[in-house]
Amino acid sequence: MRFDHVHLEAFGHALPEQSTSSEELEEQLLPVYEKLGLSVGRLELMSGIRERRFWPEGTRSSTVALRAAEAALSRTSFDRERIGLLIHSSVCKDFLEPATASVVHGALGLPPACTAFDMSNACLGFVNAMTVVARAIESGDIEAGLVVAGEDGGPLVRKTIQSLVQDPGVKRSDIKTAYASLTIASGAAACLLTRDDVSSSPRRLTGGTSLAGTEHVGLCQGDHASTGDGMLMETDSEALMHAGTELATRTWGRLLEELSWRAEDVDRVICHQIGAAHRKNLLGALGLGLDMDYPTFQRLGNMGSVSLPLTFDQAEQAGHLPPGLRVALLGIGSGLHCCMLGVET
Secondary structure, three states: OEOOOEEEEEEEEEOOOOEEEHHHHHHHOHHHHHHHOOOOOHHHHHHOOOEEEOOOOOOOHHHHHHHHHHHHHOOOOOOHHHEEEEEEOOOOOOOOOOOHHHHHHHHHOOOOOOEEEEOOEOEOHHHHHHHHHHHHHHOOOOOEEEEEEEEOOHHHHHHHHHHHHHOOOOOHHHHHHHHHHHHEOOEEEEEEEEEHHHOOOOOEEEEEEEEEOHHHHHHEEEEEOOOOOOEEEEEOHHHHHHHHHHHHHHHHHHHHHHHOOOHHHOOEEEEOOOOHHHHHHHHHHHOOOHHHOOOOHHHHOEOHHHHHHHHHHHHHHOOOOOOOOEEEEEEEEOOOEEEEEEEEO
16 A cells, blocks of 8 residues: 555654553462462563553543543644544443444544544554555545544453462463463554645655464454453463564565665664564564664553554654654554554654
8 A cells, every 4th residue: 555645643642640560460470470489570571561551440441542632633733623534443442332432533522524433453453543544535535534542451461460360270371371461551542644735744654564364363362251350361472473573574575565665765663562572573583673663662561552653652752753764663463463554754
């Protein structure tokens, strides 16, 4: 896919105030650790995640997605009355019906002609939603569209710890499949995309490509717990990392071909934030230097679909994405699915 008329008008994000360290989570697992002969510190050592944040219990996805949306809109003079599409793209939702996008739409006071719906694809939902909005802009259907997401990893982490502690037959293998769940965190992000002739931003979305590796669908799956009082997720982290890297490598080649870029033309990359091993493995496989990336997982963990856009926003605020660069957005989600986009700042 190629885009000639799509600009990234503004990003915004929101984060919980309180942080929780990996050590604090492991202290809640002490009965399990002592039983299995494990030591506190392994979670940070293996993931590189020092801390992460969780919303207060009961926080709705729409509430924090709205906060991020308002942050994005406050950075531009673009009239929200001209927004023609709103997509809520996170895994977390307020309820099954109606769409959480409806809540955000009403709270933002968007016009009746602005279509709103939910779109979810694990950690890749936000990036996928950006392409849907971009296509609508490129085709001339709308002048602008807004993508929002609000993820809350707190319930999953709490349920994972509870399940491990209360399991009398817990084994080391159970810790291994629950490991990825303990890296999940909370955050919210938003991105306003606009047509070039009405944009005040120089950031241009040039295009992108995607690939599916659905033969790996069983490597990471989350669903309601059997007790019906929460969600649990099982992940083969090592297999997922290698399968994801292989899929990303193939997608990277397609991205460069689609955009007529060479690898040496890429100045910066913004990746989905998973952990230290995934970062090193991915960038190494793509032949990219660690200095090209802007990692946030050490202090924010894996915020699902929010991780990549929030990291882009923080990288830009930190001066990591000055004007005149070519930036590749490297998105991936369980399933497996990979979508990479090109941006010119």
